[in-house]
Amino acid sequence: MNFGVLFHNFSNLDFYSIIYRYMESISLDATDLRLLDALQRDASQTNQRLAADVGISPPTCLRRVQRLKDEGLIERQVALLSPDSLATALGHGLQAVVEISLDRQDAAALDAFETRVIADDAVQQCWRVSPGPDFVLVVAARDMPDYGALTQRLFTADANVRNVKAFFSLKRAKFEPTVPLG
Numbered sequence: 277m278n279f280g281v282l283f284h285n286f287s288n289l290d291f292y293s294i295i296y297r298y299m300e301s302i303s304l305d306a307t308d309l310r311l312l313d314a315l316q317r318d319a320s321q322t323n324q325r326l327a328a329d330v331g332i333s334p335p336t337c338l339r340r341v342q343r344l345k346d347e348g349l350i351e352r353q354v355a356l357l358s359p360d361s362l363a364t365a366l367g368h369g370l371q372a373v374v375e376i377s378l379d380r381q382d383a384a385a386l387d388a389f390e391t392r393v394i395a396d397d398a399v400q401q402c403w404r405v406s407p408g409p410d411f412v413l414v415v416a417a418r419d420m421p422d423y424g425a426l427t428q429r430l431f432t433a434d435a436n437v438r439n440v441k442a443f444f445s446l447k448r449a450k451f452e453p454t455v456p457l458g
Contacts, residue, residue: 302347307332309457311340316454319353370417375409377439385436398426
């Protein structure tokens with residue numbers, strides 16, 4: 277299932293209630309939840325190790341993980357890079373949380389803005405929110421001139437952007453891309 281489409285249609289619903297409702301509709305058992313929890317904490321482990329950690333045989337583990345992928349619960353597997361280490365290795369890095377308010381909030385205007393910003397590699401996360409601003413973005417830039425170029429191409433050039441409020445990260449105290457599974 278494409279969660280982007282699901283969230284687009286139900287943007288005012290709570291994220292976790294949607295996930296739980298979807299998980300209940302495909303009848304997950306305790307083993308499935310243990311697999312999902314283990315995989316979202318470390319997807320690089322071998323099938324044998326995962327099976328041992330969850331307490332099932334490797335063939336059963338492989339079948340269950342494939343079913344979870346087929347059902348759309350596992351969207352993709354990625355490597356999480358350390359922004360602090362990358363900043364040291366590649367030069368200074370800048371991260372910001374940016375609130376965007378649009379002049380027009382009709383569906384076409386919201387969709388057009390969303391489509392444009394999610395296509396930009398500097399945008400790491402894009403959230404359509406309510407109430408308050410229309411969008412909250414998490415963006416990454418090399419430095420302030422790079423951030424200035426990002427604001428020009430994404431916000432200043434868009435006549436529908438009414439307000440931009442940026443918060444620059446001084447320290448990332450926590451980043452946990454996991455969904456609590458109970």
